Amino acid sequence: xxxxxxxxxxxxxxxxxxxxxxxxxxxxxxxxxxxxxxxxxxxxxxxxxxxxxxxxxxxxxxxxxxxxxxxxxxxxxxxxxxxxxxxxxxxxxxxxxxxxxxxxxxxxxxxxxxxxxxxxxxxxxxxxxxxxxxxxxxxxxxxxxxxxxxxxxxxxxxxxxxxxxxxxxxxxxxxxxxxxxxxxxxxxxxxxxxxxxxxxxxxxxxxxxxxxxxxxxxxxxxxxxxxxxxxxxxxxxxxxxxxxxxxxxxxxxxxxxxxxxxxxxxxxxxxxxxxxxxxxxxxxxxxxxxxxxxxxxxxxxxxxxxxxxxxxx
Amino acid sequence: xxxxxxxxxxxxxxxxxxxxxxxxxxxxxxxxxxxxxxxxxxxxxxxxxxxxxxxxxxxxxxxxxxxxxxxxxxxxxxxxxxxxxxxxxxxxxxxxxxxxxxxxxxxxxxxxxx
Numbered sequence: 001x002x003x004x005x006x007x008x009x010x011x012x013x014x015x016x017x018x019x020x021x022x023x024x025x026x027x028x029x030x031x032x033x034x035x036x037x038x039x040x041x042x043x044x045x046x047x048x049x050x051x052x053x054x055x056x057x058x059x060x061x062x063x064x065x066x067x068x069x070x071x072x073x074x075x076x077x078x079x080x081x082x083x084x085x086x087x088x089x090x091x092x093x094x095x096x097x098x099x100x101x102x103x104x105x106x107x108x109x110x111x112x113x114x115x116x117x118x119x120x121x122x123x124x125x126x127x128x129x130x131x132x133x134x135x136x137x138x139x140x141x142x143x144x145x146x147x148x149x150x151x152x153x154x155x156x157x158x159x160x161x162x163x164x165x166x167x168x169x170x171x172x173x174x175x176x177x178x179x180x181x182x183x184x185x186x187x188x189x190x191x192x193x194x195x196x197x198x199x200x201x202x203x204x205x206x207x208x209x210x211x212x213x214x215x216x217x218x219x220x221x222x223x224x225x226x227x228x229x230x231x232x233x234x235x236x237x238x239x240x241x242x243x244x245x246x247x248x249x250x251x252x253x254x255x256x257x258x259x260x261x262x263x264x265x266x267x268x269x270x271x272x273x274x275x276x277x278x279x280x281x282x283x284x285x286x287x288x289x290x291x292x293x294x295x296x297x298x299x300x301x302x303x304x305x306x307x308x309x310x311x312x313x
Numbered sequence: 314x315x316x317x318x319x320x321x322x323x324x325x326x327x328x329x330x331x332x333x334x335x336x337x338x339x340x341x342x343x344x345x346x347x348x349x350x351x352x353x354x355x356x357x358x359x360x361x362x363x364x365x366x367x368x369x370x371x372x373x374x375x376x377x378x379x380x381x382x383x384x385x386x387x388x389x390x391x392x393x394x395x396x397x398x399x400x401x402x403x404x405x406x407x408x409x410x411x412x413x414x415x416x417x418x419x420x421x422x423x424x425x426x427x
Contacts, residue, residue, distance in 0.1 A: 008317040012324040019328050019351055023335040028343055035347045042354055045321055049365045050373025054357075057383045061390050062354070069390075070347060073397045077343055080410050088338045096337035104330030111322035111362060120367030121377040137376035138383070146380060153384045160391035164398040169405075219387055296387075303394035307402065 008048060015041050032074040039063035052215035053138040056207075060223035061300070068230075069304055133282035134212040142217065143285045147274045151263065154256035154292065157299045161252065165243050168308040174244035177305035183236045193235030200228035208293050212282070218289045222296030229301045240305050248298065255295030259288050322362040328355030342403075342410050346396050353389050357382045 018038040022031050040063040046055035088096070125137045125145070132144045142150050168175065183189045204224035211217030232238045241248045262284055266275035276284050332352025339345050360378040367375035404410050 005317065008320050012320045016324050016327055019331050022351060023331045023339075023348060028341055031344060031347055035351065038351070039354065042358065045324075045358065046361060048317060049321065049361045050368065051361055051364065051379045051382075054361065054379050054382050054386070057386050058357075062350075062386050066350070066390050066393060069394050069397055070343075073343055073401065076401060077404060077410060080404050080408070087340055093338050096334050099337075100330040100334035103333060104326045107326035107329055107359065108323050111319065111326060111359070114363070114366060118363065118366035120369045120375045122367060122369040122372045122375050125376050126371070137372060138379050141376050141380035142383065146377070149381070149384050153388055156388050157391050160395045163395045167398050167402040217383075219383055300390070303391060306394075307398050 011041065011044060011048070015045065029074045029078060032070045035070065036063060036067035039067060053136075053217065053220075056215060056220040057223075060220050060227075064227065065223060065300055065304060072304075131278060131281060132276070132285060134285070136211060136213050136215065136217070138215070139211050139217050139285075143288065144276065144281070147259075147263070151256060151259045151274070154259060154295060157296070157303075158252060158256060161299050161302055164303060164307050168243075172308040172311055174242060175308040175311040176240045176242050177302060177308050178233075178240055179309065180239060181234050181236045183234070185236075190235045190237065193231045193237050197228040197232060200224055200231075204228070204293070204297070208289060211289070212286070218292040218296055222293045223300060225293065225297035226300035226304070229297065230304060233301075233305070240302075243302070243308050251294050251298045252302075253295075255288070255292035258291040262288060318362050318365050321358060325355045325358035325362060328352070328358065330355075340411075342400050342412055343397075346393060346400070350389065350393060353385070357385055360385075 015038060018034050018041065022034040022038060025031050025034060040059060043055045043059035043063060046052070046058055122137070125140060128145065129135060129137065129140055132140050134140055134143075204221040206221075207216040207224060208218055208221035209216075211221070233240055262276075263274040266277075267273045270277055329352055332348045332350070332355060335348025336345050336352060339348060360382050361374070364375035364378035365373070367378075369375070400410060
């Protein structure tokens with residue numbers, strides 16, 4: 001047994017232990033902390049599985065931004081959750097345990113009995129890589145070969161933000177999300193909020209740019225930009241924009257809008273929806289990605305900020 | 314290589330089972346949301362295992378399932394954020410987060426008139 005195998009077994013055991021802790025621990029706040037730790041370690045599993053693009057996404061969006069949303073909610077719900085005393089009946093608990101155990105067993109058998117050699121689309125991706133002029137296979141799949149998925153996912157982000165905004169009370173309709181954050185202007189938070197964003201913005205743009213040929217892309221870069229924006233908001237240096245703001249809404253529809261326009265252009269001028277002309281494939285895809293990173297950063301940031309709570313005046 | 318795949322695969326199967334169990338038995342809505350994310354994370358890992366076994370043509374992991382998982386992670390995050398917003402709204406209007414009874418109409422009702 002070599003060192004890599006030992007590391008994998010230890011990593012899997014710790015992840016499994018955190019998953020059990022997340023479900024079994026009594027206090028909700030502890031469960032949330034356990035889940036955030038779980039997400040960050042799962043990113044390490046993705047690295048071991050040689051899927052660095054997914055690892056970046058999982059760490060930035062699943063563990064990072066998702067963790068902020070869950071921890072924020074857990075803190076706000078702390079008092080109310082303590083009042084919740086009802087428990088599922090023993091019959092429900094027993095049946096749920098049996099059902100979950102059988103599904104785990106079935107999945108475990110499926111994992112052990114997967115066909116060999118495994119089916120794969122990797123050779124097809126390599127054979128068609130020349131069509132886009134980019135060498136990161138995951139970006140090729142996301143932006144070209146399965147571009148439809150990515151476009152519809154942008155629409156899902158838009159629907160989610162519309163859903164969150166529509167939960168505002170009448171008084172705060174169209175107003176600013178979240179509380180106005182106040183922080184000590186000479187404190188550490190305000191200092192970091194001035195120091196980090198310039199570097200963070202460069203890192204986010206670099207992750208987008210390098211995503212054409214190396215692990216990275218609009219999702220991961222967008223998550224970095226969103227966290228920089230949130231840092232500035234949390235330090236009280238800027239306020240969240242009112243959701244009725246026109247420029248904000250333009251940014252939110254820029255990504256899916258440009259994607260859809262270029263897709264329809266492919267239908268009109270080329271052979272099919274979302275078909276890129278070979279000579280312009282890379283510039284078109286980069287253009288979509290630039291619009292997408294703005295949309296992703298704004299949407300992720302606003303999803304974290306939540307429903308409007310204050311009128312814009 | 315295959316040993317790591319098997320170890321992580323069993324871990325993913327356990328995460329799915331634990332998440333499903335938590336989703337059905339936890340009384341608190343926030344715990345249900347977390348359990349649902351755990352379930353989803355296990356399903357994503359299963360994709361990763363299948364992709365890892367499909368390593369070919371110089372890639373350590375089949376790029377197609379990887380792209381699907383990246384899309385899935387972002388969609389899961391937006392669904393979680395929407396669920397949390399619904400939960401916070403429920404707390405604001407009813408004063409509790411229980412899912413058992415129809416929310417009481419008073420005395421905690423939101424003074425903003427909606």
